[in-house]
Amino acid sequence: MLTRKIKLCHINAHITCRLCEGYLIDATTVTECLHTCKSHLVHVHYANEVTSDVLVLFSHDRTMQDIVYKLVPGLQEAEIKKQREFYQKLGMEVPGDIKGELCNMKTHLDQRNGDTKSEDTANKEAGEEKPEEDNDYHRSDEQVSICLECNSSKLRGLKRKWIRCSAQATVLHLKKFIAKKLNLTSFNELDILCNEEILGKDHTLKFVVVTRWRFKKSPLLLHYRPKMDLL
Known part of the structure; x- marks a missing residue:
């Protein structure tokens, strides 16, 4: 199979920030899919005193x-190293997401370099790193405030309907949470709605906020009810 090599300079225009002219770090999508560095977007936002509603349009572009x-060799390693040094210099604890990226990067480099460890050694290291991961519980993720209301007489309301959780949580997670609190036999018996529209179980809360609650104030209002058979 023929392969074609492309020089990095030929695609730099597509992966660099137009504000700082550096490679994209913490790539962020604004309306009409304009990509740039999140730190520079926020800087411009405060420098120009833009209305706070603009910040709602920011969305982290993981892809x-x-x-x-x-595409850029060594960029991720260098960036994570800078972030760790920054937090250590200020005497602050390194956020959990940076620790996770560092572990993933180390694993990737070991596999690429052919560094094969014994199963016992790998399990031991995983056991040592697990407490650090467990202490985070996605608290370093972007958070979403939610109000869960019941709109059916067949189900009771939650004692604590206000919750705050990771933006990466899905509608399925909410179904399981509600089913556990209401002692339901199965979470599949529930529908969760936003603006009277049934949400797909794989939708993340970030997706729901951006597509259905973009210009509304927090918290995100969701309703739950017994699942309805449409056929």
């Missing part, structure tokens, strides 16, 4: 960031 890291 773009993964592409940049794969």
Whole structure:
């Protein structure tokens, strides 16, 4: 199979920030899919005193960031090192997401370099790193405030309907949470709605906020009810 090599300079225009002219770090999508560095977007936002509603349009673009890291050799390693040094210099604890990226990067480099470890050694290291991961519980993720209301007389309301969780949580997670609190036999018996529209179980809360609650104030209002058979 023929392969064609492309020089990095030929695609730099697509993976660099137009504000700082550096490679995209923490790639962020704004309306009409314009990519740039999140830190520079926020800087411009405050420098120009833009209305706070604009910040709602910011969305982390993981796909773009993964592409940049794969195309530019050593960029991810250098960026994580800078972030760790920054937090250590200020005497602050390194956020959990940076620790996770560092572990994933180390595993990837070991596999690429052919560094094969024994199963016992790998399990031991995993056991040592697990407490750090467990202490985070996705608290370092972007958070979403939610109000869960019941709109059916067949189900009771939650005692604590206000919750705050990771933006990466899905509608399925909410179904399981509600089913557990209401002692239901199966979470599949529930429908969760936003603006009277049934949400797909794989939708993340970030997706729901951006597509159905973009210009509305927090918290995100969701309703739950017994599942309805449409056929």
